[in-house]
Amino acid sequence: MRAATMDLDLEVFQGPFDLLLTLVLKEEVDLLEVDLAEIVLAYIDHLERSGQLDLEATTEFLVLIAALLELKSRLMLPREDDDAALDWEPEEAAEELLARMLEYRRFRRAADFLAESLAGEEGFRYRNAPLPPELRKASLDVAEASYDAERLGRAIGGLLRVPPPLNLSHVARPHVTLEQRLLHLRGLLKSRGRFSFDDAVGDADRVTQAVTLFALLELYKAGEADWEQDAPFAPITIQGRTP
């Protein structure tokens, strides 16, 4: 079994690994909420159960999980410091992690304090009744110019400004999108009707191969294509589904 089809049962997601990847890439699942360690454990479980080490599948899994780890660690880092973070030595990274954990600990205790304060206030209730009708309407006559209209102009100007794009140049981002690969596969389906996965990816890089696989899954899900594979590692043949 390929890593892609491994079934996951996580807090935020249930289903095959590849679908999770697709959803993450489409930003429909928040990577920050995905417990990657759980995925690794599930994969190790799966390896133990199958009793054999499928090198190809394991490599694929490692590539995918490493990419997810990198992406997630970047999401958790302060954006301004991205460049500095790249150069960390392992000890520095460990120190940073320690500092993070201590910081979190501090806020967790502050949170306990707040929860206690709230509980201590429980018996005090404030009145929440509408004003008597005669006081409810602010009267126009006593209204005075109190705001500067420039503020509104500045607010609109701020909203018209397109924020500077985040600098993600050093992140190994896929240069290929799911949409592109969908288009590519649909084109092949139309022109050839039946073709092999190898033909579809040619000698493209790993990321392109992975995204092409996601695209294939999407087509399968949408009922546009079927595929066959006679044996593990055998060529994959793709063909259009006849309605």
Add this chain to the structure above:
Amino acid sequence: MNELARIVEALLFLSPDPLPVEALAEACECSEGEVVEALARLREHYAEGYRGVVLREVAGGFTLATDPVAEHAARRLLARPRTPPLTQAQAECLAIVAYLQPVSRPEIARIRGVASDSAVATLLERGIIEESGRSQFGAVLYRTTPLFQKLFGLTGLDQLPELARFDPSPEDEKEIRERLLKAGEQRAQG
């Protein structure tokens, strides 16, 4: 004042509506006779002319209300338009309504890149914006009010500051609404 009278006082204080004796008895888990007695004690406390708040028996039960002695001050404090400084969220929502009116809530959220319900609610509550029909998709539309113009010292909407002065890329010829929505999408992704 005994404990029951204290509790009855607290309940009358909290309730926006007059409370019948039965409701008080049920909440306090006591007899109606005991509530009547507690109310009699409270009445002594709240005898008219001594306090700022009085105990009234109106249709439907008992209620606390302010004494007319405070009416002038209450009007000064509460009937005056409330004008605390606008938060950034409120200023952005108000600017969107002012320049694009009429405009719907989903559109405001798309331009700002975040849901803006509480800012819009505050502007509505303060009477600075108001509803103005519905869009073809059924969403409520908003526009500014005469109070808005008065609070901003404007004699008409054509007196809003020239957009060109605040436009970071005035060479862009597209319609302002379209450009705001586009920038908003970018922000929501950022």
Add this chain to the structure above:
Amino acid sequence: MNELARIVEALLFLSPDPLPVEALAEACECSEGEVVEALARLREHYAEGYRGVVLREVAGGFTLATDPVAEHAARRLLARPRTPPLTQAQAECLAIVAYLQPVSRPEIARIRGVASDSAVATLLERGIIEESGRSQFGAVLYRTTPLFQKLFGLTGLDQLPELARFDPSPEDEKEIRERLLKAGEQRAQG
């Protein structure tokens, strides 16, 4: 109770928000000193333990609130707890906002190590935090509201204990460090 104290009592009763001395003085057209004196009289009247309602100083002003003696009956009458307790995630987000304000959602997620969108949304919805401008990257920033101070019984943000008070103890720190080192060694061996 003199007339000014009566008026101040009525205003406190009516106003949905705690009233600072200045606002009371302006509404009553008197000096702040006179208001302080009137509040002192009221405080005698509302001395804790005697009435169902107490005078409290929260969120930078004065307000009336029910005495906890009435909580049980109030819950029966209004059929809801005063404020539902916070979940652990909400309490953590709130602590981060309270101490670091203004602070953005990514910053909150960074400190907690997990996305905190739903906890932040709940705090916003309950009016405990609000938007406060945008960061240089266009992310919405958050801060606490006066309602936060009111619900948590704080007269002002300066009443929050120093953050350093929550520093992990040296033993805690040592334990975390050792756990980290151990995890590192296991990785190196594995």
